Amino acid sequence: MNGLLQRLRGGALMARVMRSGAWIVLGYGGSQILRLASNLILTRLLFPEAFGLMALISLVTVGLTLFSDVGIAPSIAQSKRGDDPDFLNTAWSIQVIRGIILWGIAVALAVPMAWFYDAPDLQVYLPVAALMLVIAGFNPTRIETAHRHLLMGRLTVLDLLSQAIGIAAMIGLALVWQSVAALVVGGVISALAKLVLTWAFLPGQANRFRWEPAAVRELVSFGKWIFMSTVCWFFASQGDKAVLGKFLSLESLGIYNIGYFLASFPLLLGSAVTGRVMIPVYRDAKEQRAKIARLRYGLSGGIIALLAGMAIFGPWLVDVLYDARYAQAGGIVTLLAVALVPQVIGITYDQAALAAGDSRRFFVLTAVRAVLQVSLLIAGVSAYGIVGAIVGIGIAQVVTHAAVIWLARCHGVWDMRHDAVAAGAGAALIALALWINRDALVLLMP
Numbered sequence: 001m002n003g004l005l006q007r008l009r010g011g012a013l014m015a016r017v018m019r020s021g022a023w024i025v026l027g028y029g030g031s032q033i034l035r036l037a038s039n040l041i042l043t044r045l046l047f048p049e050a051f052g053l054m055a056l057i058s059l060v061t062v063g064l065t066l067f068s069d070v071g072i073a074p075s076i077a078q079s080k081r082g083d084d085p086d087f088l089n090t091a092w093s094i095q096v097i098r099g100i101i102l103w104g105i106a107v108a109l110a111v112p113m114a115w116f117y118d119a120p121d122l123q124v125y126l127p128v129a130a131l132m133l134v135i136a137g138f139n140p141t142r143i144e145t146a147h148r149h150l151l152m153g154r155l156t157v158l159d160l161l162s163q164a165i166g167i168a169a170m171i172g173l174a175l176v177w178q179s180v181a182a183l184v185v186g187g188v189i190s191a192l193a194k195l196v197l198t199w200a201f202l203p204g205q206a207n208r209f210r211w212e213p214a215a216v217r218e219l220v221s222f223g224k225w226i227f228m229s230t231v232c233w234f235f236a237s238q239g240d241k242a243v244l245g246k247f248l249s250l251e252s253l254g255i256y257n258i259g260y261f262l263a264s265f266p267l268l269l270g271s272a273v274t275g276r277v278m279i280p281v282y283r284d285a286k287e288q289r290a291k292i293a294r295l296r297y298g299l300s301g302g303i304i305a306l307l308a309g310m311a312i313f314g315p316w317l318v319d320v321l322y323d324a325r326y327a328q329a330g331g332i333v334t335l336l337a338v339a340l341v342p343q344v345i346g347i348t349y350d351q352a353a354l355a356a357g358d359s360r361r362f363f364v365l366t367a368v369r370a371v372l373q374v375s376l377l378i379a380g381v382s383a384y385g386i387v388g389a390i391v392g393i394g395i396a397q398v399v400t401h402a403a404v405i406w407l408a409r410c411h412g413v414w415d416m417r418h419d420a421v422a423a424g425a426g427a428a429l430i431a432l433a434l435w436i437n438r439d440a441l442v443l444l445m446p
Contacts, residue, residue: 024277027156028269031163038167039258040321042174042183048325050180052250055257056117057129057184059241060109064102064133066234075219076144078357083148088141089210091219096209099137106130117245121180129184132191139195142204158197166190229363232370239374244389247381256386258322259332262314266306267340267347274299274348282355282413293415296348300422303344304429311337311433315440331440334433335387339394341426345419346404352411361407368403372396387444 043051072091081087107127114122146155170186199206235242240260245253281292310317314333318326353362373396380392401419408414434441 023153023156024273025269027159028272030156030160032265032269034160034163034167035261036321038170039261041171043258043322043326045171045174045178046180046182047251048254049250050183051254051257052245052248052252053119053121053125053180053254054183055241055253056113056119056122056245056250057126059238059245060106060113060126061130061133062238063234063242064105064130066230066238072141072219073144076141077148078355081215081218083145084215085205086210086212087215087218088145089207090212090215091144092141092207093209093211094216094219095139095141096137099134102133102137103127103130106133119250125180125184128181129187131188135188135191135195140198140202140204140207142202142207143198145204146202154202155198158201159194162190162194162197165193229359229366232363232366235370235374236366239370240377240389240393243374243377243381244386247389248386252386255326255329256332258326259314259318259329260336262317262329263307263310263333263336264340266303266310266337267344269306270299270303270344270347274351278348278351278355282352292413293418296415296418297421299348300344300418301425303347304341304422304426307337307341307344308426308429308433311429312436315437328443331437331442331444332386332390334437334440335390335444336393338430338433339390339397341430342394342397342401342423345422345426346401346408349404349408349411349413352413353407356411358411361410365400365403365407369396369400372399385444387441 072095076082076088076091107130110123110126113126114120143155166186166189169189170182173182173185176182241253241257244256248256281295311334314337315330318330318333322329350362350365353359353365373393376392376396377389378392380388380390382388384391405414405419
């Protein structure tokens with residue numbers, strides 16, 4: 001214990017990585033616990049269709065965010081000017097303008113989206129929900145400075161507090177309104193709480209409007225490939241909801257969303273950790289290959305273990321936590337958790353490209369993943385319904401790993417032994433989960 005505490009102290013890179021990783025796990029874990037608790041309450045106050053409608057609203061707001069991402073966060077993380085006030089204020093000014101433009105686009109999309117998905121309520125709720133984009137645009141760059149220097153403690157507490165405020169608002173409004181409006185307005189309140197808390201309690205200089213041409217050129221030069229990558233990432237991360245929203249009823253989409261929330265938790269947690277700690281690690285510890293290798297084994301092994309646990313115990317969790325209306329979510333949890341295992345094997349490699357400023361190759365990888373996942377998902381859902389869609393996602397992750405290896409080899413970080421060990425462990429756990437939960441999977445069959 002003393003040895004572990006000693007390693008966590010001090011300003012050395014690996015000490016900061018371990019502390020930040022612990023805070024990210026604590027923050028993300030706490031966030032998901034809050035979200036789970038709110039789901040348990042809200043699924044009893046509202047109806048499955050409400051969660052299906054929120055999935056479509058999130059599809060648009062997340063899509064707009066990703067379709068307009070100019071890479072401000074990774075730019076600040078990797079740039080030599082990442083602590084320069086002029087650079088930070090210029091990045092913040094771009095962020096503010098972007099948020100306002102995105103809200104206008106969301107308003108314009110409300111009617112077409114309502115028609116396409118045959119969901120008239122989108123006309124009313126989408127413009128309100130999109131106010132979160134305007135609010136988020138004013139978030140201070142002190143958030144990204146904390147990420148850059150792996151100083152995550154206070155930021156994690158503020159994130160959790162803002163989420164708790166939003167959830168409390170959702171529950172209170174749901175009791176009064178009994179409507180999806182409670183989820184929409186609660187999300188806006190959560191975004192506003194984060195804005196106020198980070199401006200008030202994060203240390204550092206306040207942002208102000210600034211437009212430095214040199215900073216704009218650097219942000220745009222690095223961010224153009226990040227922009228294209230996030231467009232592709234939208235299809236990789238939200239393509240299932242975009243496609244299934246057209247094939248499924250709002251009720252079935254709401255049930256899928258509950259299953260997705262449980263199944264994707266380990267992968268999203270792993271992505272949060274690697275996305276925040278691996279860029280500084282690759283940037284500052286290029287010669288410490290043994291330490292990076294140990295970190296890679298720890299991250300991939302931990303995420304695969306969590307996915308296996310969710311794949312095995314997911315149906316039991318659904319039975320315990322939710323009522324009979326959500327029974328099919330149990331099989332969805334198992335299948336999705338299994339389908340996501342292949343993606344974990346190479347989860348740390350792509351950050352090496354961003355740390356080196358190679359946003360072009362990062363885009364190529366993201367594009368390959370998006371094209372494969374969306375095309376195989378559409379083929380799967382057309383032929384075999386929800387089961388075919390999820391199997392299509394899994395096959396896409398397996399095939400995409402060839403592109404992951406290409407990227408890793410370009411930056412000299414591919415570890416063949418790691419991939420072989422992780423693949424063997426993942427295959428064994430997949431087989432066990434599918435055999436144990438074969439009855440839950442039968443419920444998904446058309």
